[in-house]
Amino acid sequence: MEIKGSVALVTGGGNGIGEAVVKHFARHGARVAVVDMVQKNIDRVVKDIKDLGGEAIGIQANVTSEADIARMIKGTVEAFGKLNIAVACAGIIRDGTMLSLDKETGKVSKKLGLDKWQAVIDTNLTGTFLTMRDAAEAMVNGGWEGLLVPISSVNKVGQVGQINYSSAKVADALMPKTIVGEFLMRGIRNIRCVAIAPGYTATPMLTGMNQDALKAILEDVHLGRLVAPEEIASIIGHCVENEALNATTIEITGGLCYPKGIAK
Amino acid sequence: MHSFSYNDMQFSVEKRDDRWDISYQLPNGSSALAGAGLFAGLQESEAAARALALIKTIFPVGIRSVGPDVTHPNTIGDLKIVGPDVTHPNFIYWNKDSVSCPKVL
Ligand SMILES: NC(=O)c1ccc[n+]([C@@H]2O[C@H](COP(=O)([O-])OP(=O)(O)OC[C@H]3O[C@@H](n4cnc5c(N)ncnc54)[C@H](O)[C@@H]3O)[C@@H](O)[C@H]2O)c1
Numbered sequence: 342m343e344i345k346g347s348v349a350l351v352t353g354g355g356n357g358i359g360e361a362v363v364k365h366f367a368r369h370g371a372r373v374a375v376v377d378m379v380q381k382n383i384d385r386v387v388k389d390i391k392d393l394g395g396e397a398i399g400i401q402a403n404v405t406s407e408a409d410i411a412r413m414i415k416g417t418v419e420a421f422g423k424l425n426i427a428v429a430c431a432g433i434i435r436d437g438t439m440l441s442l443d444k445e446t447g448k449v450s451k452k453l454g455l456d457k458w459q460a461v462i463d464t465n466l467t468g469t470f471l472t473m474r475d476a477a478e479a480m481v482n483g484g485w486e487g488l489l490v491p492i493s494s495v496n497k498v499g500q501v502g503q504i505n506y507s508s509a510k511v512a513d514a515l516m517p518k519t520i521v522g523e524f525l526m527r528g529i530r531n532i533r534c535v536a537i538a539p540g541y542t543a544t545p546m547l548t549g550m551n552q553d554a555l556k557a558i559l560e561d562v563h564l565g566r567l568v569a570p571e572e573i574a575s576i577i578g579h580c581v582e583n584e585a586l587n588a589t590t591i592e593i594t595g596g597l598c599y600p601k602g603i604a605k
Numbered sequence: 606m607h608s609f610s611y612n613d614m615q616f617s618v619e620k621r622d623d624r625w626d627i628s629y630q631l632p633n634g635s636s637a638l639a640g641a642g643l644f645a646g647l648q649e650s651e652a653a654a655r656a657l658a659l660i661k662t663i664f665p666v667g668i669r670s671v672g673p674d675v676t677h678p679n680t681i682g683d684l685k686i687v688g689p690d691v692t693h694p695n696f697i698y699w700n701k702d703s704v705s706c707p708k709v710l
Contacts, residue, residue, distance in 0.1 A: 372642075384637035391626065391641035398640040400663050416662045419655075420643055 342425065342486050344581050345370030349426035350417050352404050352472055355382030357544030358492065359430030361570035365578050366426070367395030374417040375399045377431070396421075404431045404468030414475045423483055426581060427476030428490040429469040429513075434546070435461050436502045458505045465509035473516060473534070480532050487532040488581055491516045495540045495594045495605055514538055514590040521588035533587040535580045540594025540605075543567040563596025563604075607653040612666050618649075618656045625652040627660065639663065 349366045353359035355377030363373045367390045375386045375397055383399035390397040398420045402409035417424050435457035443450040469491045480487035493514035499507050517534040524532060541547060541558050547567060548555075559565060576593050580586050597605045607618045615630040616639065625647065627640040639660060644652045678685035 380637075387638045387641055391638055394642070396624070396642035397638075398643070398659070398663065399638065412662060412665060416659060419659050419662050420640060 342488065342581050342584065344578055347371045347425040347581070348373075348417065348421040348423050349428065350374040350376060350413065350424060350476065351428045351430055352376045352402075352413075352468070353430030353432060353492075355379050355386055357430070357546060358539065358542060358570045358573050359428070360386050361574040362428050362430060362577055363397070364389065364393070365571065365574035367393055367397060369578060371426070372396040372421045373398075374413065374420070376402050376404075376413045378403050404429070404472055405463040407471060410471040410475050414479050418479060418483070423485045424476060424479045424487070425485055426488045426490070427472055428492065428577060429472040430492050431468055431472075432465045432492060433461060434503070434506055436506070438502055439504050453504065461505035462509055465506065466512050469509075469513050469516070473520065477520070477529075477532055481529055484531065489517075489520065489532060489534040490577055490580065491534070491536040493536045493538040493590055495538050495592055495597055497538060498605060510538070517588045517590060533584065535586050535588075536590040537573060537577060537580075538590050538592045538594075539568060539573050540592070540597040541567050542573060543569055561598050561600055561605075562594070563598060566595065568593060568595050607649055607656075609653070609657055611657070611660055612664055614664065616656070616660055618653050620649070620652075625656065627656045 344366055349363070349371045351359045351363045351366075351373065354363045354373070354375035356379070359377070360382075363375050363386060366373050373390065373395070375383050375390075377383050378401065380399075380401045383401060387397045387399040398416065400413045400416050402413045404410060414424065437453045437457055439453045440449050441451040442448065473489045473491060476489060477487070479485075491513040494506070494510040496503055496507050497511040497514045499511075514536050517536050520534040524530070541562065559567070573593060576591060580591070594605065599605055606620075609616050617628055619626050619628065621642070623646050624642045625644045626638060627643065628636045628638050630636055640656075644655050647655065674689060675687050678687045680686070
């Protein structure tokens with residue numbers, strides 16, 4: 342599938358990786374729907390795309406809401422007449438260990454709250470599922486060629502302090518296997534699914550963090566720097582164009598290793 | 606340029622080359638883009654109709670509570686009672702709306 346002339350919808354398109362992805366698509370001639378929860382970020386990105394000479398609409402939506410998902414798909418098809426690419430970048434972190442102990446007594450002093458668990462599962466897993474499901478529905482019913490892109494993370498391997506995030510991201514990474522298997526079973530041949538699992542990426546979320554902590558992370562990255570959001574966008578662009586890529590999850594980490602050199 | 610108001614917001618549909626931009630007014634007076642470079646080749650009336658339909662899909666109508674109108678309180682002694690802001694465009698008078706209400710519950 343060519344990017345030029347296609348229609349792409351990107352959730353979380355108002356910031357970070359999602360913003361880089363919509364701009365990459367717009368630069369290469371796709372028409373794009375920028376979906377995010379934060380209206381002022383949507384407005385900024387749509388204006389940037391206008392300045393690039395591109396075509397875009399902005400849709401404020403919460404990916405955890407089924408009604409919002411239906412609205413963003415309907416709005417995209419209404420504006421551009423079809424939908425070819427759906428990238429689920431909307432994501433959050435709410436870190437904390439499952440248990441915290443009191444240093445003196447050794448007893449449990451705190452448990453990870455259901456609020457932190459549920460918010461991450463709702464956004465990073467349910468939101469991605471709903472985006473993939475309803476985008477696929479539109480592509481099947483419209484008969485359009487399509488690509489579904491869940492965004493996982495290298496921390497799908499199980500990162501301490503992220504039981505909620507890692508649980509959601511490992512599930513996102515498995516989606517292409519199940520989705521494409523079901524497509525084959527149902528005779529749906531026009532849609533592929535490829536997940537992307539980024540390593541530590543230079544988005545506002547990370548560049549704003551404690552610089553010492555960031556330095557420590559970079560010591561374990563073979564590349565010696567954070568991955569750029571544009572590098573993630575470019576691999577997603579390649580997934581659009583290379584139809585042999587299907588039913589898999591691609592890691593892009595710059596060579597992130599465990600301390601002492603085993604690649605993560 | 607074509608303008609319309611929807612859900613208490615002001616929108617305008619403006620031609621740029623052979624395409625259309627839809628912008629809307631922000632509460633602080635500046636404007637933002639709801640869409641850019643849309644509806645290639647369409648005439649103004651068609652672009653305006655498409656823009657309205659699109660905006661109705663993208664911006665869902667919410668229920669806005671009206672008032673209270675703190676500038677016009679009813680006073681009983683030094684007690685101030687504030688009612689809804691009847692000058693607000695979203696305020697619906699019962700006498701205007703009653704035809705749509707069922708007479709028998
Ligand atoms: N930055 C990294 O190092 C990194 C690494 C691996 C994976 N990821 C994943 O990549 C994706 C993008 O991350 P990022 O770093 O660009 O984050 P970011 O915080 O810069 O951007 C995320 C965007 O998602 C939006 N969003 C959050 N919740 C939403 C909701 N419920 N509905 C709609 N929009 C919502 C936010 O408003 C924001 O604009 C996430 O899924 C994240 O888990 C990021």
